Amino acid sequence: MLLRLWVPILASVCLVASGSPATAQEKSGIKPGFVLPQRSARILLIRPTIKVGAQSTGGMFEPNADWTAQAKENLAVALAAAQTKLGNEILIADEPIGPAATTMADYRALFSVLADSVIRYQFFVGNRLPTKKRKDAFEWTMGPGVADLAKGTGADYALFLFNEDQYGSTGRKILQAFAAMAYVSVKSGEHKGFAGLVDLHTGDLVWLNADLAMGGDVRTPDGAQKRVSQLLKNFPGSSQSAAPASAAK
Amino acid sequence: MAIVVAAPLAAKGDPLPTLPPYAGAYQPQGMDERGLWMMVDEDERLLRDSKAVVSDPKLQSYLHDVVCRAVGAPRCDSVRIYVVRNAAFNASMAPNGMLVVQTGLLLRVRNEAELAAVLGHEFAHFELRHSLVGFKQKRSATDVMAWAGVAAAGAYTYGGTGAYNTVRTAQSVQNAAFGSIFAFSREQERQADLLSMAYLKASSYDPRCFADLWGRVMDEADATARGRRQRSTRYDRVAFFATHPATLERATYLRELAIAMDKSGEDGRARLDAAMVAWRPQLLADQIKLNDFEGTDYLLGELAGAQWTADLLFARGELYRSRGNPRDLVSAAGFYRAALEQEPSNADAYRGLGLAQMRSRDPAAADSLRRYLAMKPNAVDSAMISTLIQ
DSSP states (O other): OOSEEOOOOOOOOOSSOOSOTTTTBOOEEEOTTOOOOTTTOEEEEOOOEEEEEEEOTTSOEEEOHHHHHHHHHHHHHHHHHHHHHHTOEEEEOOOOOTHHHHHHHHHHHHHHHHHHHHIIIIIBGGGOOGGGOSTTOOOOBOOGGGGGGGTTTTOSEEEEEEEEEEEEOHHHHHHHHHHHHTTOOOOOOEEEEEEEEEETTTOBEEEEEEESBOOSOTTSHHHHHHHHHHHTTTOTTSGGGGSOTTOOO | OOOOOOOOSOSSSOOSOOOOOOOSSOOOOHHHHHHHHHHHHHHHHHHHTOTTBOOOHHHHHHHHHHHHHHHOHHHHTTOEEEEEOOOSSOEEEOTTSEEEEEHHHHHHOOSHHHHHHHHHHHHHHHHTTHHHHHHHHHHHHHHHHHHHHHHHHHHHHHOOTTHHHHHHHHHHHHHHHHHHHHHHHHHHHHHHHHHHHHHHHHSSBOTTHHHHHHHHHHHHHHHHHHHTTOOOOOSSSOOTTOSSOOHHHHHHHHHHHHHHHTOOOBOOHHHHHHHHTTTHHHHHHHHHTTOOHHHHHHHHHHHHTTOOOHHHHHHHHHHHHHHOOHHHHHHHHHHHHHHHHHOTTOHHHHHHHHHHHHHTTOTTHHHHHHHHHHHOTTOTTHHHHHHHTO
């Protein structure tokens, strides 16, 4: 009730995981008619949120600083390689200071709300808001003020990344095996993430990809490459992006 | 409070812990602690740049001084203090030394010693590494719960003669493990209270203040409940899901410890008042927006004590005007007038007075609002107020 202790991690003690919540859901959307300028886009990478750890026997997230550091390194390399292949340039901004830091914090917070709304009210077909029901509609924006983020960088787009990996611990796997013998399904591990591209001139969200069950071990360079290719699925200008917004089913 | 509970503390020995040894710039040790710190380090980056944090270097350094006076000079340098604009009474501590103080706490503490007691409690969580220990306990408990769940599922699936008893036992184990998470949290809070009292003992502050604070917290919660036509909380019982000891229990053992200490000290009220003077109007305005008439009225009365100052009278006027019954508007006008007697330059009091009078169909309203506009020609609502007096 009062004078609490900070608890950064919520325990999820659900023993029985529901089948696959992601199947009914779309995974990515792209603004209709949006075309990324061929081989010239300068993309500002916003400090990605990356958490890697283990999943305890009871299903709690156990953050691991070493794995997270490895993943940050591997994902950065893999991302730069993937974007270079598309002909885009990834800019990594210096950590902002002073009022710029507040602006950055504001837009990072706004983006997480925006991505959450898109996933909840557009990608989840049964839960669509009336304005999002039109076929191929993908109208989301952060407002033109987001241009402030690009000041002095010359970037045209901002890329936001979120990635969380929970690797099932040995205890969790043993529990899973015993539970299977009792015909109870226990999910071991969780690998979710999303990535979004924002036009820094208009503030519009031009592409968002969210995946709640991804592959690739981000702790290794090869796995990180696979992960990045999944995070950047349907990225504007990549081969699959010709498909309309509702393609990923 | 009329209810009395049995003294929870054994009389033998000194119940207060000795202060742990302190070495500066502690680095997290081991996988779990490093993981936790990594997470909150990232959270702290976001909080540091957030607009929810009150940016006032003077207030910041004052609070830092209070922590130093409470827990001692080198210790206090290991925390970073963030004042978050939140009218609820609370403060929290992250494992890496990020201390979050809500403005609702700053409004409610009556003197610096009370503030020091609360900040000492939070610091104790940090010094005792409670987040880490709590994390490990929760992990063990949820592990037990998961295995008990599998045992129950197995018994259910494969049946046999003892299946029913196995399922019942497994459920009991799960309940016990789940309850242990909250019991453990309550024990940590108790430890933090005790260590906070140990800090107070070594400091210049009066240790009796901590219990005083809890007494008023209970009375305010009672007033809130009364205003909302709710049953008040029982302060003498521990609920299954309670993360903290019952407030009455805390008040009781803190009072006993303070009496046993037999130490008087300063309350530092003048310093607190001086530090908060610039912020109090804002904190009072935030409190009034909570839409908690009875609780706020109690709080204002407590803050005033024997002396109703102009800012409290103005706040009370705003509170009554916001409820807006015809009788409240009359009371509000009275409070605004009393505030203006003490502080004739308070333009906002003329605004409140005028609006209250207008709703009471008092022809003097226009005059009050004109005075407001004359005193504050650039007010954000000047255009709107002008339309009212044409």
